[in-house]
Amino acid sequence: MSGAEIRNRYFDELANTPGLVWMGQNTNHIPAHPAVREAMVKSIESGEFNAYAPPLGFEALRKAITEDLSVPDASALVTEGGVNALAAICRAKARPGTTLVTTDPTWKWPCLFARQMGAEIIQIPIYTPDTDYKLTPDALAVAVDERTAIIYLVDPNNPLGIRYERAEIEAFAEIARAAGALLVHDCTYRDFATGHTPALQVAPEGTVVTVSFSKWLGLAGMRIGALVASPDLVNEFASQSTSVLGASVVAQRAALAGLSVKPAWMQDVRRITGENNRMVADRARELGFGVPISPSHGNFLILETNDVGVTSEALVEAARRxxxxxxxxxxxxxxxxxxxxxxxxxxxxxxxxxxCDGLPGYLELARTLNDVPDLF
Incomplete structure (x- = not known):
């Protein structure tokens, strides 16, 4: 059986597990806002799904996205999930002989997309308390040269949960500008962070922001995201986008409704997420796990397994059971x-x-597991 088949069967089994507790993909499972549900139902009942959406997205949604980022002069391209936005960017900019510079850890799919286009991937290690688990401008400057086509920054970082200050974003943008590279600011988790600065606010040219409605709004299965940049860059990325017939009509209606209620909605979501973060961190520390980044600026935490004597894969398998x-x-x-x-x-x-109640048992079981199946 091919790797793709194995991977698909793994997720198919998860998706078809009744009552599965999804706590690994940063998806939002807090019940949807009534306005969002109403918008989807209304769209379905009116039969909007029988027709294609505009190729760049509904104009009302495009405007709402740029306003939400406080960059009204920028342009938005609505895509089938944030991942398709990143794919279009890599298709437009990555070439043999160029590099994509990012961190380690990072979100891996843009690295794959750039590699598919022939680019080399350069990852800068940031898993260290010496730099507060962050990329520094000095480290970035060393890794960037005339070959650099893309600097890819996940902020807040997935999986670490750190976020960058405005001055740091300004420094990264200046390094990109000096090298003639594109700064890609992946802001998927920005709505869970305090004091987040999208790169477009400090560098309107030569930067692109990507956003997703999978995480803060809970629309992962609807596949809706966007990239936001200057009109010239959006035109360039649109030529490489696979969303040529527009993203899901129903998802776009849901996204627009979500943006209209976002302040009140996210206040509740952030409260619940923060309480869960503290609960999980406290329980993990009681059991001997390291919790190096707390509070997290994302809707997730990392728990270090070294001190408790198990592999991360074994613990994941124990929880899955x-x-x-x-x-x-x-x-x-x-x-x-x-x-x-x-x-x-x-x-x-x-x-x-x-x-939290199950974690001691997962830990005990993980210590006995020697043959862990493929995980993804």
Whole structure:
């Protein structure tokens, strides 16, 4: 059986597990806002799904996205998930002889997309308290040269949960500008952070921001995201986008409704997420796990497994047997992935409680597991 088949069957089994506690993909499982549900139902009942959406997205949604980022002069391209936005960017900019510079850990799919286009991937290690688990401008400057086509920054970082200050974003943008590179600011988790600065606010030219409605709004299965940049760059990325017939009509209606209620909605989501973060961190520390980054600026935490004597993969498998999906560190980093698991926390409180109650048992079972199946 091919690797693709194995991977698909793994996720198919998860998706078809009744009552599965999804705490590994940073998805939001807090019940949707009534306005969002109403918008989807209305769209379905009116039969909007029989027609294609505009190729760049509904104009009302495009405007709402740029206003939400406080960059009204920028342009938005609505895509089928944030991942398709990143794919279009890599298709437009990555070439043989160029490099994509990012961190380690990072989110791995843009690295794959750039590699498919022939680019070399350069990862700067940041898993260290010496730099507060952050990329520094000095480290970035050393890694960037005339070959650099893309600097890819996940902020807040997935999986670490750190976020960058405005001055740091300004420094990264200046390094990109001096090298003639594109700064890609992946802001998927910005709505869970305090004091986040999208790169477009400090550098309107030569930067692109990507956003997703999978995490803060809970629309992962609807596949809706966007990239935001200057009109010239959006035109360039649109020529490489696979969303040529527009993203899901129903998803776009849901996203627009979500943006209209976002301040009140996110206040509640952040409160629940923060409480779950604290609950999970406290329980993990009681059991001897390291919790190096707390509070997290994302809807997730990393728990270090070294001090408790188990592999991250074994712990993930132990939790899976109890109907709980968490993620092992190697999904994010080959170099550091054996050190941690990642636990998502934008979930109902009872899910977080279930995980905390089960964690001692997962730890005990993980110590006995010698043959862990393929995990993804």
């Amino acid at each position: 109890d109907g709980v999906m968490i993620r092992h560190g190697r999904y994010h980093s080959e170099a550091f992935g054996d050190r941690f698991i990642k636990v998502s926390t934008s979930v109902p409180a009872e899910w977080a409680e279930h995980f």
